Amino acid sequence: MDTEKKPKKKHKVLKWTLSILVVIILFLAAVAWYVNRQWKPLLREAIQNTILDASDSLYIVKFKDIKVNILTGGVEVDSISITPDLAVYQRMIDNGSAPENIVDLQVQKLILQRVNPIKVYKERKLTIRDINIQQPSLTIYYTKLGSLARKSVDKRTVYERINKALKELKIATLFLTNVDFRYVDRSFKKPKTTHLDKMNIRLNDILIDSTSSKDPTRFYNIKDVIAEISDYDFATPDSMYHLSIKHAYVSSMKKQLVVNGVSLTPRYGEMVFSKHFERQEERYQMQFDSIIVNQVNFNTFLETRTVSASKVKILNGNLSAFLNRDKPVKNIDKGKNYPHIALKRVAWGIKSDTVSLKNINISYTEYNPKTNEKGTVFFNDLKGNIYNVTNDSLALTKSNISNAYVQTYLMGKGKLNVHIAFNLTDPNGAFRYNGSLGSMDMSTVNSLTKPLAMVSISSGKLNSMDFDIKGNLKGAGGTLTLKYEDLNVVLMKKDERENFKKMGLISLFANALLLNNSNPRRDKPVVISHPYYARPSEASFFNLMWKTVFAGIKESVGVTKEKESKLLKRAKDFKDAKAEREIRREDRQKRRAARKDNK
Incomplete structure (x- = not known):
């Protein structure tokens, strides 16, 4: 009898438990429904x-x-x-x-x-x-x-x-x-x-x-x-470039922006790119592993649209530019694109204590229609710092000079140190640059001079070059000291097969009459040149820097307008004499032929 009653008791407890749970669930559901509704x-x-x-x-x-x-x-x-x-x-x-x-x-x-x-x-x-x-x-x-x-x-x-x-x-x-x-x-x-x-x-x-x-x-x-x-x-809006970013990260707590895998890639190759423009248009290509911006002030960024940071690091990159000289020049004044003048036009405020560059390779290539060749100058392993990069009016009242100190290797060989001081407030874009180039074989630059100037350096050792030049929108000038020895050049021309051919006699004249084969020459003081280059409107900032240095190099090696005129006269006299000899030779051949016919 007792054993039969126990199961019934258990069933009653289970029923009551389930009933209570159901009531609780229904109550909670009703409360949830009511709360949700209310x-x-x-x-x-x-x-x-x-x-x-x-x-x-x-x-x-x-x-x-x-x-x-x-x-x-x-x-x-x-x-x-x-x-x-x-x-x-x-x-x-x-x-x-x-x-x-x-x-x-x-x-x-x-x-x-x-x-x-x-x-x-x-x-x-x-x-x-x-x-x-x-x-x-x-x-x-x-x-x-x-x-x-x-x-x-x-x-x-x-x-x-x-x-x-x-x-x-x-x-x-x-x-x-x-x-x-x-x-x-x-x-x-x-x-x-x-x-x-x-x-x-x-x-x-x-x-x-x-x-x-x-x-x-x-x-x-x-x-x-x-x-x-x-x-x-x-x-880009003109569809000529693609900008790619592998990953970008910003944190307000770390006050940091990190961008990895940045690249700007042209849509077309060098020569095809230029065909899409009626006038000369630089083609750029760049790639950087990392850009790191530290101590970003996000409050000024949101409130005044000023990008303020203590340090910007640009690491491990390649930057190349190409220009086709077979196009007419642009009808613009490239002076407006001086780096420190262009900075003024940036819509956002910029304020950085230091921009640091490390392991950057830079190259510039031109196509010369006269030779149908491309010439390239490149700088390897560029590193350095640019200080006080700003267009902020308050910051400029404290300091209006931005100093750039960079070190690189010209053509991968000559150690080049350059300091550029930009006047950030001067309306004429004043700047100053000075530096030095270490020892290198002068024939290293043949990949540039041969296609662009049809000049090949057969021998020559550069011992050192020092320069100090001031410039603005109008031009640049200063001093340059080039020390070298055993300089000999070969002037080139294109033959009927479009191959480079040495101009032997003209080269001889150039080395004998035009160039000083060393500086200093024996028992003579070092020649210090004083170049000046008046900037044409189509010349860019870096073009002005290079052309002024090149003018100083020409003066240092003895190339003057008077000597160039003398060499051109000698070359003309030589050509005229050669032409006269050809005429006399043809006359002799005609007379011989006439005598044979008479016999």
């Missing part, structure tokens, strides 16, 4: 009012639906849009309180995890573990307001703006994945748009309370803002 309008109102208060009614928030799960603390918001009210923005411009940057954010779905709505209701404190925003569209519009910007600044913190709705807001992490980002610059007649897609943004440890705005380790109440982009590639 909290929707409260949350909607809280979100909208918070955004309105924080932005002085500049932004309008709209969303399709909001779902609250009281059991898991999850919140889902569908189809959110945060857009600026343009009428309010215009009023802010009129009263001088408008920001220059405004934002438009479109989100398909916003997912919040571990939200406690009861705490929001009772204590006005909102704590969220994670916020995930997938594939948002973020557009920032920049309007240059100038004197209209921020005349009357509202100095209230974010907390002071929202404390009627919330006393505290904590978000552990906010993820924005695959962001479609656009930056629209309205300071131009036709707005310019920069577009980045597949960007990932992470905001760590967001805290808005009565003390967080005073925390110096936070950037706009955020402990760290991280943005990343990978495998970025786009064509």
Whole structure:
């Protein structure tokens, strides 16, 4: 009898337990349903009012639906849009309180995890573990307001703006994945748009309370803002180049920007590229392993559009330029593209204490239509530092000189040290450069001189070269000392098969009458040249530097206008004499032929 009663007892306990669980689940579900139903309008109102208060009614928030799960603390918001009210923005411009940057954010779905709505209701404190925003569209519009910007600044913190709705807001992490980002610059007649897609943004440890705005380790109440982009590639507006970035990373906590695998690749090869232009157009190609920007001031970047950093490192790169001289020159004054003059035209503020270069290879190639050949000069393993790179007016009042100190190897052989001092405020683009070139075999430059000047150096040792030159938009001049020995050259010409051919006798004249085969010559002082080169409008900054040095080299080796005229006269006399000999030879042949016929 007892054994039959026990199972029934167990079944009753199980039934009661299950019944209680079902009741609890139904109760919780009913509570969740009720809370979800009751909290929707409260949350909607809280979100909208918070955004309105924080932005002085500049932004309008709209969303399709909001779902609250009281059991898991999850919140889902569908189809959110945060857009600026343009009428309010215009009023802010009129009263001088408008920001220059405004934002438009479109989100398909916003997912919040571990939200406690009861705490929001009772204590006005909102704590969220994670916020995930997938594939948002973020557009920032920049309007240059100038004197209209921020005349009357509202100095209230974010907390002071929202404390009627919330006393505290904590978000552990906010993820924005695959962001479609656009930056629209309205300071131009036709707005310019920069577009980045597949960007990932992470905001760590967001805290808005009565003390967080005073925390110096936070950037706009955020402990760290991280943005990343990978495998970025786009064509330039003219479709002549592709810019590629393997990976870019920025962190507000580290105050650092790191860009890896940067390359600018022309769409066409050297000669084909030039065919797409009616006039001479430089073709550039560049690649850098890394660009690292340290101690970035993100506050000045957002508030005044000034890129301020303590040091910029450019590491392991190649830069090449090509120019086809078979095209007419451009009808522009290239003086406006002097580095320190072009810096003034940059729309953004630039301020860097140091730009460091390491292991950079540079080459410049020209096509000479007279020889149908290309000549190249290259510099290997360039390294150095450029100091005080800025167009910031306040920084320029403290120091208006930017100094560049670089070391490289000319044609991979001669050690070249150069110092360039740029006057950043001089309207005439004043600059000064000085330096030295170490020992090298002078025939090393034949790959440049033979195709471009039809001159080959058969022998010659450069012992040293020192120069000190000042320049501006009009030209450049200074002193140059070239010490060398055993210089001999061969003048070249093209034969009927387009091969280079030595001009033996003319070369002999050149070495005998035109050139000094050494400096200093025996029992004579060192020749110090004083070159000056008047810059034509088509000459660039580096072209002016080279042409002035070349003028000094010509003077040092003895090439003067008088000697060139004398050599040309000798060459003409030689050609005339040769022509006369040919005529006399033909006459003799005719007379011999006539005598044979008479016999």
